[in-house]
Amino acid sequence: MAFSGTGKIWMNGALVDWADATIHVASHVVHYGSGVFEGARCYSTPRGSACFRLDAHMRRLFDSCKIYRMEPQDDLNTLTNAVLETIRANEFKACYIRPIIYRGYNELGVNPFPCPVDTAILTWEWGAYLGQDALKNGVDVRVSSWNRAAPNTFPTLAKSAANYANSQLIKMEAIAEGYSEGIALDTHGNLSEGSGQNLFLVRDNILYTPPLSAAVLPGITRSSVITLARDLGFTVQEEMLPRELLYIADEAFFVGTAAEITPIRSVDKITIGAGRPGPVTEALQKAFFAVINGEVPDRHGWLTFVYPGEPLQAVGAGAGKRSADR
Ligand SMILES: Cc1ncc(COP(=O)(O)O)c(C=O)c1O
Numbered sequence: 001m002a003f004s005g006t007g008k009i010w011m012n013g014a015l016v017d018w019a020d021a022t023i024h025v026a027s028h029v030v031h032y033g034s035g036v037f038e039g040a041r042c043y044s045t046p047r048g049s050a051c052f053r054l055d056a057h058m059r060r061l062f063d064s065c066k067i068y069r070m071e072p073q074d075d076l077n078t079l080t081n082a083v084l085e086t087i088r089a090n091e092f093k094a095c096y097i098r099p100i101i102y103r104g105y106n107e108l109g110v111n112p113f114p115c116p117v118d119t120a121i122l123t124w125e126w127g128a129y130l131g132q133d134a135l136k137n138g139v140d141v142r143v144s145s146w147n148r149a150a151p152n153t154f155p156t157l158a159k160s161a162a163n164y165a166n167s168q169l170i171k172m173e174a175i176a177e178g179y180s181e182g183i184a185l186d187t188h189g190n191l192s193e194g195s196g197q198n199l200f201l202v203r204d205n206i207l208y209t210p211p212l213s214a215a216v217l218p219g220i221t222r223s224s225v226i227t228l229a230r231d232l233g234f235t236v237q238e239e240m241l242p243r244e245l246l247y248i249a250d251e252a253f254f255v256g257t258a259a260e261i262t263p264i265r266s267v268d269k270i271t272i273g274a275g276r277p278g279p280v281t282e283a284l285q286k287a288f289f290a291v292i293n294g295e296v297p298d299r300h301g302w303l304t305f306v307y308p309g310e311p312l313q314a315v316g317a318g319a320g321k322r323s324a325d326r
Helices: 028-032 054-067 076-090 132-137 163-176 220-231 279-292
Strands: 008-011 014-017 035-037 040-045 048-052 095-103 117-124 139-147 181-185 191-194 198-203 206-209 236-238 251-256 260-267 303-305
Touching: 008 076, 014 076, 028 095, 035 054, 040 279, 048 076, 054 076, 054 095, 054 220, 076 095, 076 117, 132 260, 139 163, 163 181, 191 198, 198 220, 206 220, 220 236, 220 251, 220 260, 220 279, 251 279, 260 279
Parallel strands: 139 181, 139 260, 206 236
Antiparallel strands: 008 014, 008 117, 035 095, 040 048, 040 095, 048 303, 095 117, 181 191, 198 206, 198 251, 251 260
8 A cells, every 4th residue: 555645754853744754865774774663553442542562562673773783862761652642643543653763874884883873653554464355364375485584694583674675585476476475484494474474373272383483573463362362261382383284274374463363264275274264263363353442451451542531431332443354
């Protein structure tokens, strides 16, 4: 979906018009991918607009900075408030949130230290990443011919722009061959993740997901789904998983801020389970959407309300609410 090109973007402490939020082509990040970023969402709930797990996203952003020896100009609290300020400035009820911290303009040696560490926060309206139909009916995917980065190469605990060169290869290959997404293996051939989503499998009512050591991003949705699954009484195992477990899984699904909980209906043209979202996937979608739509009490303290006066007391049917339509 193309940008509308309107609204405000936060840049190094000031809200600027969308069209003016530009950087120089000689900025370090343009040439060497020296940026770290976040992708979070603000949802419209009956009690007001609320960011989902904003604190966890901002913490991961600062973790990414630490790994890349970047010292942001502002502290975590200031940037968290800046996110809320940007949403308010744009008067969004619901939106996608993209803070990015990057090495800016000074000189162009590989050494990033001489370049300033700049920050921008973008917000825009972004619907279901893989489409509303994907949330309801699932997606057809392939195992990618590209692996995730080897250990001790590109750190996957950092959400670094550079890591998304690999994600782009996975995504383009999948699209070029008629699939919605690719699932990458790690360099040992174990299951890792999608180009921008973590992966879960279900077999005999037990949930499995690759561990952080399988070259996955430590997804906020992944951790939320683990919590919700355990709340529902399911066993969740984080362990190295062989590729072929995909094909014999009863259910499989992607999770992520953009993809939310998207069922997988086939892998490499092998049907997963009955070829439609299974009961465990549906139960987790229901639990997840109930939280983000503000339909249940926020037991885990995951919602940060954006506008003064919110959360409102009354709980009713949510406008603009998200669901898999069932
Ligand atoms: C490579 C990758 N894995 C997993 C995820 C899911 O992470 P989260 O749930 O924090 O959005 C993302 C999301 O951006 C991603 O880019």
